[in-house]
Amino acid sequence: MESKNRSILLVSRPKGMPIQDNFKLIEEPLPSIRDGEVLVETIYLSVDPYMRGRMRGIKTYTSPYNLNEVLTGGVVGRIVESKNKRFEIGDIIEGRLGWSDYSVSNGRNIRKVNPNLAPITTALGVVGMPGLTAYFGLLDIGKPKSGETVVVSGAAGAVGTVVGQIAKNKGCRVIGIAGSEEKNEYLEKELGFDATINYKEENLREALKDKCPDGVDIYFDNVGGVVTDHVMYRLNFQARIIVCGQISEYNSEEQAVGPRVQRFLLNCSALMKAFIVSDYSERFSEGYQYLGDWVQQGKLKYRENIIEGLENAPNAFIGLFKGENIGKQLVRVKAE
Amino acid sequence: MESKNRSILLVSRPKGMPIQDNFKLIEEPLPSIRDGEVLVETIYLSVDPYMRGRMRGIKTYTSPYNLNEVLTGGVVGRIVESKNKRFEIGDIIEGRLGWSDYSVSNGRNIRKVNPNLAPITTALGVVGMPGLTAYFGLLDIGKPKSGETVVVSGAAGAVGTVVGQIAKNKGCRVIGIAGSEEKNEYLEKELGFDATINYKEENLREALKDKCPDGVDIYFDNVGGVVTDHVMYRLNFQARIIVCGQISEYNSEEQAVGPRVQRFLLNCSALMKAFIVSDYSERFSEGYQYLGDWVQQGKLKYRENIIEGLENAPNAFIGLFKGENIGKQLVRVKAE
Numbered sequence: 001m002e003s004k005n006r007s008i009l010l011v012s013r014p015k016g017m018p019i020q021d022n023f024k025l026i027e028e029p030l031p032s033i034r035d036g037e038v039l040v041e042t043i044y045l046s047v048d049p050y051m052r053g054r055m056r057g058i059k060t061y062t063s064p065y066n067l068n069e070v071l072t073g074g075v076v077g078r079i080v081e082s083k084n085k086r087f088e089i090g091d092i093i094e095g096r097l098g099w100s101d102y103s104v105s106n107g108r109n110i111r112k113v114n115p116n117l118a119p120i121t122t123a124l125g126v127v128g129m130p131g132l133t134a135y136f137g138l139l140d141i142g143k144p145k146s147g148e149t150v151v152v153s154g155a156a157g158a159v160g161t162v163v164g165q166i167a168k169n170k171g172c173r174v175i176g177i178a179g180s181e182e183k184n185e186y187l188e189k190e191l192g193f194d195a196t197i198n199y200k201e202e203n204l205r206e207a208l209k210d211k212c213p214d215g216v217d218i219y220f221d222n223v224g225g226v227v228t229d230h231v232m233y234r235l236n237f238q239a240r241i242i243v244c245g246q247i248s249e250y251n252s253e254e255q256a257v258g259p260r261v262q263r264f265l266l267n268c269s270a271l272m273k274a275f276i277v278s279d280y281s282e283r284f285s286e287g288y289q290y291l292g293d294w295v296q297q298g299k300l301k302y303r304e305n306i307i308e309g310l311e312n313a314p315n316a317f318i319g320l321f322k323g324e325n326i327g328k329q330l331v332r333v334k335a336e
Numbered sequence: 337m338e339s340k341n342r343s344i345l346l347v348s349r350p351k352g353m354p355i356q357d358n359f360k361l362i363e364e365p366l367p368s369i370r371d372g373e374v375l376v377e378t379i380y381l382s383v384d385p386y387m388r389g390r391m392r393g394i395k396t397y398t399s400p401y402n403l404n405e406v407l408t409g410g411v412v413g414r415i416v417e418s419k420n421k422r423f424e425i426g427d428i429i430e431g432r433l434g435w436s437d438y439s440v441s442n443g444r445n446i447r448k449v450n451p452n453l454a455p456i457t458t459a460l461g462v463v464g465m466p467g468l469t470a471y472f473g474l475l476d477i478g479k480p481k482s483g484e485t486v487v488v489s490g491a492a493g494a495v496g497t498v499v500g501q502i503a504k505n506k507g508c509r510v511i512g513i514a515g516s517e518e519k520n521e522y523l524e525k526e527l528g529f530d531a532t533i534n535y536k537e538e539n540l541r542e543a544l545k546d547k548c549p550d551g552v553d554i555y556f557d558n559v560g561g562v563v564t565d566h567v568m569y570r571l572n573f574q575a576r577i578i579v580c581g582q583i584s585e586y587n588s589e590e591q592a593v594g595p596r597v598q599r600f601l602l603n604c605s606a607l608m609k610a611f612i613v614s615d616y617s618e619r620f621s622e623g624y625q626y627l628g629d630w631v632q633q634g635k636l637k638y639r640e641n642i643i644e645g646l647e648n649a650p651n652a653f654i655g656l657f658k659g660e661n662i663g664k665q666l667v668r669v670k671a672e
Contacts, residue, residue, distance in 0.1 A: 274601035
């Protein structure tokens with residue numbers, strides 16, 4: 001074990017796109033633990049778009065990050081010291097912990113991960129928060145029926161890839177919207193999406209007409225903005241719009257303006273429902289079970305992109321907003 | 337019975353606010369009926385905001401009105417000839433029929449109204465389509481719980497007045513938004529709304545903060561536009577927005593633009609659901625039953641504004657968009 005503990009602080013609130021200077025790496029002595037606590041050695045850190053919202057300093061569904069405090073997010077780690085009888089040294093856990101080499105937990109914000117069921121990285125992706133987000137959003141709000149058309153924006157991301165595959169497993173026609181040919185090739189050839197649209201290259205209105213000849217029954221929205229505007233013209237009667245993320249706007253300081261959606265919704269008695277995965281916290285075990293089973297059965301494929309080193313976590317985070325990643329973006333802090 | 341039948345045609349599609357020249361009164365011979373049909377003498381005509389959408393000539397949830405055809409809408413009338421064994425001469429009926437002195441029906445688009453239970457005008461208002469709209473939108477989508485705050489826009493209209501009273505009956509705190517002191521006085525003093533806002537006179541943002549100190553749990557939206565923009569800032573966690581109408585935009589030829597709603601919805605896991613009353617057609621009898629009982633029990637008050645003469649129906653319709661009416665706007669074509 002090291003004798004020092006490195007951590008990453010948020011030292012200023014991003015204006016627009018986050019930059020390196022918003023973050024700072026510090027070194028402190030290794031923390032000690034009290035009765036009931038464990039010391040966790042970070043193996044993987046997760047970077048997720050929702051964190052941008054917490055950097056804003058405005059209270060929304062999650063409390064904002066405080067300045068000059070250690071950032072927190074999804075972590076997979078190893079118990080290296082335990083004064084909590086539920087955890088033993090060597091256990092692999094997942095939870096919301098600090099962007100640090102080592103974190104202290106009282107055991108309530110972490111869960112054990114079985115490394116024999118699936119690679120432990122999946123606890124931050126396909127069988128973790130992004131997987132649950134896809135699972136509950138699509139199934140509980142979208143209620144997909146076989147034969148329906150499902151459109152997913154941000155389709156190549158950690159959530160979008162799972163949404164599309166679950167929808168395929170439910171017998172839907174699935175159209176993914178993403179920003180590169182490489183992503184779209186992956187979605188169609190490896191994940192079995194029926195069609196894809198490159199929003200940076202194609203005329204969205206025409207492409208949607210072409211690829212959704214029967215209209216859109218479910219729109220799982222990770223991005224918002226202009227992409228979403230165009231989907232509105234293709235909604236079917238009783239369409240369901242799942243508002244999961246609006247990554248196209250997260251770096252904007254101003255209130256975004258666009259075509260009002262209400263008339264589109266009225267034209268087809270549509271539903272638009274926003275959610276955050278914690279709305280379903282009482283059903284997480286159900287979600288983990290299904291997602292884990294589907295991964296084992298080969299019904300849910302995934303891709304991970306891993307950057308090495310705690311010091312590169314800010315870079316990995318910034319990369320989310322450049323559309324660089326396919327699947328889940330992780331940071332490896334320590335060897336497994 | 338007259339020997340002539342007057343009717344009102346739509347002869348041109350309104351651009352912006354409808355005008356007299358969009359309509360034309362014609363005279364034709366009295367229609368004759370065949371086996372299975374009835375001849376209905378129109379007593380009251382209903383003018384409703386949704387009709388503006390059908391004048392647009394674009395297919396939405398209802399088919400558009402054709403030019404140079406008789407307009408259709410809600411009618412309460414009397415059977416004056418019958419070759420249908422379900423109806424007798426003298427029966428009072430309600431249905432979607434022509435803007436005419438007399439209409440022919442095959443009996444499938446009309447229902448009998450019992451004139452002993454309530455004034456027959458209510459079959460077009462509080463115990464008719466507007467009442468059902470309020471009933472299903474508020475109860476099925478909004479699911480109000482006692483103690484919650486309900487905001488209604490277009491609060492003094494045929495739908496809004498019923499929404500507010502049902503919400504009060506469910507134990508909610510009800511705030512109505514309307515456009516005159518006369519309307520707001522009626523809502524507060526006669527219908528028991530807890531508070532009202534005059535959107536033409538007050539600073540909406542401040543007034544909403546002041547009158548909804550605990551935020552907004554349910555927003556029943558009849559108007560859209562700027563009024564709705566301001567409500568978005570006051571939504572509570574798991575708020576429900578019922579998109580019933582967008583009367584502020586019905587006369588606009590251009591796609592309305594405004595603050596994007598998705599971020600507001602995401603901040604509180606909110607639901608936005610649009611609907612049209614016919615989505616609930618299988619449950620209409622339930623709705624009529626409850627609404628009728630509440631009227632008889634004095635739990636649901638209503639006001640009607642009646643204009644005399646078929647020839648004035650276009651004026652009555654145009655008046656809807658000038659915010660002139662309190663409660664239900666009707667046209668009396670014939671004495672009861």
